[in-house]
Structure formats: C-alpha cells, structure tokens
Amino acid sequence: MTSSLRTLAGLVLAATTLCACFSPVPQPQARPLPDNPRAQPAATPKTVVPANPLDASVYRLDGGDVVRIDVLGEPELSLDALIDPSGFINYPFLGKVQASGLTVRQLEGKVRDGLRSGFLVNPDVRVALARYRPVYIGGQVRQPGAYPYALDLNVERALTLAGGLTAFASSSRIYIQRHWAGEQGRTRAELQSPVYPGDYIIVEERLF
Structure with a gap:
C-alpha cells in the first residue's frame, strides 16, 4: 500500500513537471515598425516653366542697353538713353540714374519718382527697351x-x-560666358544654343 502511494505520488509529480514544461511562453509584443521613407510614395516634382528671359517683366537692364523714356506732354524729357558701362543713364533734371539690374517697369517708377x-x-512716364545690348564673339x-543682338539668335547664326x-x-x-538673368560663369554651347544680350561666345582652338 505504501509502495502504491509512492508510485502514485511520483506519477503526479511527473505529470506536473511535464505540464510546466509545455506551458506557453509569453511572447514579447511586436513593436510597430518605424516609417520607412523609401516606402512612402515619391513626391511628384513640380514642373518649373522658365519665363521668357526677354520678357519686359523679367529682363534686367545692363550696360549697352538703350531705353526709350517718354513723358506725356514733356517733349524735352522724352528721349533715348544709353546705359553706360557703369550701369547709369544721364537724364534731364535727374542727372545720373542707375538702371543696371532693373526691369523697364522698375526704371519707369524710378524716373517717375524723381520727376515728382x-x-x-x-x-506720366513710360519706359521701353529700344535696343538690346550687343553680343560679343x-x-x-x-x-x-x-x-x-537680334531676336531668336543662336550660336550658329552668331558665328556667321x-x-x-x-x-x-x-x-x-x-x-558662352554669361553674367545675366541670374546666370554666371561659362557653359559649353551647341550650335543651336540660344544666345542672349550681353553673351560672350568663345570658340577655342581644336586639339591636334
């Protein structure tokens, strides 16, 4: 009887141990994955449409340009003015007026304010571009x-x-050496590359 009790107690202990071995092990909670920037949809780049660089609203005056200034009812103040290499024009009553770096509308306002x-x-002042500055080859x-300078000029026509x-x-x-319209420095050009006022076209010697 005692032996049977010991055997039964041993079986119970073994079963308890076996159940403990198969108890579910707690699993760590899954952490949310950080956002992967590569997985995000790429932003669609905006299409930048360049403005016509010769448009009066964006064209920047410089030495060599000639502007036409008209003042309504004042013929002695209506004239063509050449912008000198230092960027100024000579104008009656006002003397030297800086024009380099301005649009024609900005120069118009400057002359109007000076006369006022x-x-x-x-x-009533109106300013227009009478002649573009030359190109240099x-x-x-x-x-x-x-x-x-002539409209629609390209490298091939300029070389002619x-x-x-x-x-x-x-x-x-x-x-093309260019210091105009926000561009500076020298860039390689093709025969069909556009040429703008003030551009300096340089043709180098071929390598033998």
Missing part, C-alpha cells in the same frame, strides 16, 4: 568683336555674323 520730387506734379572666328570659324577652330569647344 520737385519737378512735375503727376508725371571671340576666339577662333574670322571677325571677332561686338555685334548687335563673325565671319565663321577659322581653320584652327574646334566646333565642339564653343562656350
């Missing part, structure tokens, strides 16, 4: 120099103005 200060009560061209390329010119080493 002690000369005219309510001047140098390097391996037959006739280097300054040439009048300069008499074409010399025998030593490289058609693949043509550059």
Whole structure:
C-alpha cells in the first residue's frame, strides 16, 4: 500500500513537471515598425516653366542697353538713353540714374519718382527697351568683336555674323560666358544654343 502511494505520488509529480514544461511562453509584443521613407510614395516634382528671359517683366537692364523714356506732354524729357558701362543713364533734371539690374517697369517708377520730387506734379512716364545690348564673339572666328543682338539668335547664326570659324577652330569647344538673368560663369554651347544680350561666345582652338 505504501509502495502504491509512492508510485502514485511520483506519477503526479511527473505529470506536473511535464505540464510546466509545455506551458506557453509569453511572447514579447511586436513593436510597430518605424516609417520607412523609401516606402512612402515619391513626391511628384513640380514642373518649373522658365519665363521668357526677354520678357519686359523679367529682363534686367545692363550696360549697352538703350531705353526709350517718354513723358506725356514733356517733349524735352522724352528721349533715348544709353546705359553706360557703369550701369547709369544721364537724364534731364535727374542727372545720373542707375538702371543696371532693373526691369523697364522698375526704371519707369524710378524716373517717375524723381520727376515728382520737385519737378512735375503727376508725371506720366513710360519706359521701353529700344535696343538690346550687343553680343560679343571671340576666339577662333574670322571677325571677332561686338555685334548687335537680334531676336531668336543662336550660336550658329552668331558665328556667321563673325565671319565663321577659322581653320584652327574646334566646333565642339564653343562656350558662352554669361553674367545675366541670374546666370554666371561659362557653359559649353551647341550650335543651336540660344544666345542672349550681353553673351560672350568663345570658340577655342581644336586639339591636334
């Protein structure tokens, strides 16, 4: 009887131990994954449409440009004015007026304000661009120099103005030096690259 009790107690202990072995182990809670920026839908880039750089609302005046200034009812104040290399025009009553870096509308306001200060009560001033500053062509061209700017001018037409390329010119080493419309520095140009007022086209010698 005692032996049977010991056997039964042993079976109970073994069963208890076995159940403990198969008890469910608590699992750690899953942490939310951090946002993956690569998984986010890419933002659609906005299309930037460049403004016409020769539009009167954005074109910046500089030395060599000629502006037409008209004052209603004041013929002695209506004239063409050349912007000098330092960026100024000479204007009656006002003397030297800075024009470089301004649009024609800004220059118009500047002249109007100047005339209103002690000369005219309510001047009606209109300013327009009469002639663009020239382009400059140098390097391996037959006739280097300054040439009048014309609308829709490109590198190929500009080189024709300069008499074409010399025998030593490289058609693949043509550059435009530009300090205008927010652009500065020298960039490589193709024959169909647009040319703007004040551009300096440089044709380098070909490598033998």
